Amino acid sequence: MSRRVRFADTDPAGIVYFPRYFVMTNDLVEEWFADGLDLPYRKIFEEGVRAVPLLRVEAKFSAPSRLGDMLDFSLAVSRLGTKSFGLNIAAHCAGETRLVTQQASAWARRDGGTIRAEAIPPEIRARMEEYLENP
Incomplete structure (x- = not known):
């Protein structure tokens, strides 16, 4: 994905x-x-009252990004x-690293007022495996 600041x-x-x-x-x-x-x-939340909560995030800001930069x-x-x-996400501008996150x-499934982790469905897991950094 590319996005202009x-x-x-x-x-x-x-x-x-x-x-x-983070946005x-x-x-x-x-x-x-x-x-x-x-x-x-939309499909996640409409079918089965699912959730994908963020548990932890760590970020390294390597260089500033400025108005108009294409990330x-x-x-x-x-x-x-x-x-x-876990996901590794990076943002670059003109080959320079600006941000790296882990x-x-x-x-999870929402159950009343609580959210409980559950197994990732096999079909979703198989699609996620295609994006594994080191399979």
Whole structure:
């Protein structure tokens, strides 16, 4: 996914305000679910009261991104467990690394007021395996 840094993404110094990177990476994950896994979020939530909560995220900001920069994002599955998975996401601009994140999410079901992890369905797991960083 490529995305231009917009005015709304920047702080008064004209560089990306760090929380906006998390919006961008969330957009990438949502697009990956829709296009890569053939499972749009809308379908996840409409069928079976599912959830994909973010459990942990770590980010390294390597260089500032500025208004108008074109960021190229990449995504790879770093870990695929029974009920959870890890993603490595990177953003580059003109070959320079700007952001690298490692994050973990769970496959879960909402049950009343609680969310409980459950096994990733085999068909979704098989699609995720296609994106494994080191199969």
